[in-house]
Amino acid sequence: MPSIEEMDPINIAILKEQKQSHLEYNFVVWANEDASKIIGVTFDKIKDKKVENRHLLLYLVKKLTASGLPIILVEHNFFKKDIKVIDANKDRTNKYSVSTDELEELILRKFEISNTSSDRENMKSVNKDEKVQDLFHVWSRETFGTKIKKIDIDCLLFKDYVMATIEVKNTKIGGLSIESWQPFNSDQVNYKIAALFSENFLSCDFITLHYQRKSKENTSTNSEDIDIGLWPYNPDFMQFRSKNNWKKTTLSQVINHYIKKDDL
Incomplete structure (x- = not known):
């Protein structure tokens, strides 16, 4: 999530006037290759970044896991390969460390993504104006390629x-x-x-x-x-x-x- 200096006026106004609606993490929806099915959601944030609006996050996690949708929470510092995850469908209180290989395997398994070589030639390039600019987003795009589609909820x-x-x-x-x-x-x-x-x-x-x-x-x-x-x-x-x-x-x-x- 960008700093307030980097945020657009719409998000700043919502932060000021509707704090209960403010997203303090990257909210990414994953779909299958032909975009016919939602296969999972990831919430991610940079390690040590505080989340003050936990009521919204808790609501979303409860709502989505109740529907059976796979949810993974990721806290990371990809520069230092320091990654912790919560498998929200399994145990929302258990945060544990993973390597990038283990994170890839977790996403492949939970989101039921075919474990074949990625077609990266036609991948959408990262738009520097996108809200989601952290290295988890870049890593996941490079790792899973065109086997999946992803969008962020602004x-x-x-x-x-x-x-x-x-x-x-x-x-x-x-x-x-x-x-x-x-x-x-x-x-x-x-x-x-x-x-x-x-x-x-x-x-x-x-x-x-x-x-x-x-x-x-x-x-x-x-x-x-x-x-x-x-x-x-x-x-x-x-x-x-x-x-x-x-x-x-x-x-x-x-x-x-x-x-x-x-x-x-």
């Missing part, structure tokens, strides 16, 4: 239960405006995985929020001042990326739609 809205998972997209200064941006065809599989996971395992909405970085200075991190394009997911991708499915709004209106709706 952020979510939570109050007693998860109300929505959110994909955050942004265009840099001088890039596409909120009015002109549309979801990219090349990301179609990632959207499918996030939607499949959100619906089948969290029973919640999946939405995409796009914003444009207007300047380097004086960037507002108050939700009422963050203009966004809202894209609710539709399994028909052409309809999903159609402007008929788009709405210009603010982050505060999105938060209020979910949080205040639950209070009624």
Whole structure:
């Protein structure tokens, strides 16, 4: 998880205004090669990094393990090959050390990934703007190659239960405006995985929020001042990326739609 200096305005606003929704670890959903099945989830964090919002983590672990989905928690310093794991389906109190080979074997077995040589030639390169930039993410991508697909959950809205998972997209200064941006065809599989996971395992909405970085200075991190394009997911991708499915709004209106709706 990036430091607050590296976080985007949407995540900073959620941290300030909806602390119960703040993710303090990397939340990665794994799917099989053709993205037709969710095969597991990993939560990982850098060793010694505190997790203060443990209620959300505990909720997610309990919810997902109750569904039978394999869950692995990873605490690591990959530079020093210092890796500890919790097999959440087996014993959530047992944290133990593993080597990278043992971690690979654990993931292969729990997520039922075929133990054949990886096809790495067509692997997606690591996007330096991705939220998940730690070495566990890099290692797992290099180790399992195209045998699996992975997406990270950028952020979510939570109050007693998860109300929505959110994909955050942004265009840099001088890039596409909120009015002109549309979801990219090349990301179609990632959207499918996030939607499949959100619906089948969290029973919640999946939405995409796009914003444009207007300047380097004086960037507002108050939700009422963050203009966004809202894209609710539709399994028909052409309809999903159609402007008929788009709405210009603010982050505060999105938060209020979910949080205040639950209070009624």
